[in-house]
Amino acid sequence: MIKRNILIASAFFSFSLGIAQQYGGMWIPTELNEKEMKDLGMKISAKDIFNTQKPSIKDAVVQFNGGCTAEIISPKGLLLTNHHCGYGQIQSHSTVQNDLLSNGFWAKNMSSELPNPGVTVDFIVDIKEVTPQILQGTENLQEPELSKKIAANIETYKKTQKIEDYQSISVKSMYYGNKFYAYVIETYKDVRLVGAPPQSIGKFGSDTDNWVWPRHTGDFSMFRIYADKNNKPAEYSKDNIPYVPKHYLPVSIKDKNENDFTFVFGFPGRTTEYLPAIAVEKIMTEIDPARIAVRDVALKTLDEKMRTDDATRIQYASKYASVANYWKKWIGEVEGLKKSNAVQKKKNYENSLAAKNPAIKTTIDQINKLYADQAPFALNNAYYSEVVRNAETLMLANIFSGFIASAEAGKLDEKGIASFKKRLASFYKDYNAELDAKVTAKLLALYANKTAPQFLPAGFAELKDENQNIINFEKLSKNSVITGRSNVNGASLSENIDKAFSNQENLIKSIKKDPVYELFMNMRNTYMKSADPQFTSLQTQIDALQKKYMAQQMETDKDRKFFPDANSTLRVTYGQVKGSSPRDAVTYDYQTHLAGVMEKYVPGDYEFDVPQKLIDLYNKKDYGIYKDKTGDVPVGFTATNHTTGGNSGSPALDAKGNLIGLNFDRQWEGTMSDINYDPRFSRNIMVDTKYILFIIDKFANSKWLIDEMKIVK
Ligand code: ARG
Ligand code: ASP
Secondary structure, three states: OHHHHHHHHHHHHHHHHOOOOEOEOOEOOOOOOHHHHHHOOOOOOHHHHOOOOOOOHHHHEEEEOOOEEEEEOOOOOEEEEOHHHHHHHHHHOOOOOOOHHHHOEEOOOHHHOEEOOOOOEEEEEEEEEOHHHHHOOOOOOOOOHHHHHHHHHHHHHHHHOOOOOOEEEEEEEEHHHOEEEEEEEEEEOEEEEEEEOOHHHHOOOHHHHOOOOOOOOOOOEEEEEEEOOOOOOOOOOOOOEEOOOOOOOOEEOOOOOOOOEEEEEEOOOOOOOOOOHHHHHHHHHHHHHHHHHHHHHHHHHHHHHHHHOHHHHHHHHHHHHHHHHHHHHHHHHHHHHHHOOHHHHHHHHHHHHHHHOOHHHHHHHHHHHHHHHHHHHHHHHHHHHHHHHHOHHHHHHHHHHHHHHHHHOOOOOHHHHHHHHHHHHHHHHOOOHHHHHHHHHHHHHHHHHHOOHHHOOOOHHHHOOHHHHHHHHHHHHHOOOOOOOOOEOOEOOOOOHHHHOOOHHHHHHHHHOOHHHHHHHHHHHHHHHHOHHHHHHHHHHHHHHHHHHHHHHHHHOOOOOOOOOOOOOOEEEEEEEOOEEEEOOEEEOOEEEHHHHHHHOOOOOOOOOOOHHHHHHHHHOOOHHHOOOOOOOEEEEEEOOOOOOOOOOOEEEOOOOOEEEEEEEEOHHHOOHHHHOOOOOOOEEEEEHHHHHHHHHHHOOOHHHHHHOOEEO
């Protein structure tokens, strides 16, 4: 029965979603499938989305601070992005007395908006394919000469382009180095915080609901771009004026219907859709499980402490959230790869390609051999990297090893030392040495148990017992200088960095004989000798074959329209508003409502508390124009748009290019879309514009912001 349902569902989707979209699609905005988009319901043209000759939608979409996406929604440079994208800025304006994370923040007028030094937004002014220029003279080159020549060609290309002094050019590799595209970028540097709901709205559901549908998070915050008096980029100045955009997005509060056309415009970070079956199998059965296992241990140990101690909870909140985010994603990814039969699907695809082009069989055979050869090294690499990343004490030792290497090579000047000290200070601020001694002890036991004998550092065979490790490592940690629990030059590194650094020679001498440092260096040196060189050299060979396999897929599969893997460049993905049936007897609706927020409400809970004001609005049903046909306020919705990390904050637009939602997540059953998009289960999750406006208007009483926007009713 399940099988039959799946068959029916996939036939239905490939019909209703169109041929190109069966693999998802993150399209370069200058190469859109206009016809398919129109067939799906789009009422505007590709030229309305991206145009260098006149204002188009791309003029309202920016990369926010190098990671997320944001969009302009008023003629005065008002910017919308996710709460989790603006989190760092909201946090940086917060104090215990004035906690903007807990209470939210709403500027009363422009002069009370808050500056954020260092925060930038990037506009894409132009996109050009520049493959011939970049690959010129590379025909017969192998690595490492190939990369050097490409880098030189990129430099030459950049020098020959005439751009304004407030613009820059970035050249990006696509299709694993088979093509290259140049982006002209304009970076604005005065970006001020305008508004953010309290966490109990902006982060409602927190880690429990993360990656999960049905979702009820109001994950948005607002900023404003400021410019100099000529509307050009400028460093922060109180004399700057609100940026006047070439285009801003009208905000729609129309009801949504299943199958409505929608597209998402933003900066997806990284996907790997064109891997061979063997690579997917390795991720699914070895690499992801290794990373998950390490984070399982780290998260569980932190959680025990965070639940009983408030100071630790606050200190580790942000770190915990970021470790938990990908931990949870990988678990969903493995499940989804299994359920979507990704490995077999890829194998079938390889066979069908090889039947048309026998050269592909040779490529796949070579790739298979390389992955088999690399497997033990790749597994050790996965454990080593994850353990060092999550055992903060080992991470500290790693940071110090870099410092000592630079110092001994005579490469450290005053400035270098100052910035190193700054880095350390920010590390120690959120580091609980005693708690991490436990995490590190457990992770060392895991490493000792999971590492094959040929990669096991001398003496690590004795670290396999977790409980014994906890006792032993606590002693090492207590006697260590780098943990800050033992003094050097008469001071603790975590309490008085300047004093601990007062005699640098002595500091380095002490660190070198520090028991924790010695243990880490033993681990590192063994890894660097027994695994890293082989891992890297095999990876270089795999990369070269992956480039070849990519080119072969493109020249052999003529019916398929290819899009390049995400690489943090501007893309358009499109699809339809849609629910899903991810499991037997389970059906998801495409829309959630405020009533669902109240269903999840747990008074005083750190994830599911609801602000009193919102409860009052709910009780009075004071919804104004923001309710939908059900009489309730829509909160979130899902669609078939193919998105990934970096798409957070991206605008979701309707057939006419009006804003209908704010992308912020994907549903768990479909997160394998980074490797194998499956139209049956892959859904992106957005906050409904009606909920955003409802919160701004009714909850925050900030009608002045609504008045700036163009509302489409
Ligand atoms: N999963 C979303 C993304 O990958 C949201 C992450 C932020 N929220 C959280 N609870 N950690 O970024
Ligand atoms: N939450 C992700 C982001 O921050 C989006 C995703 O992975 O779907 O970009």
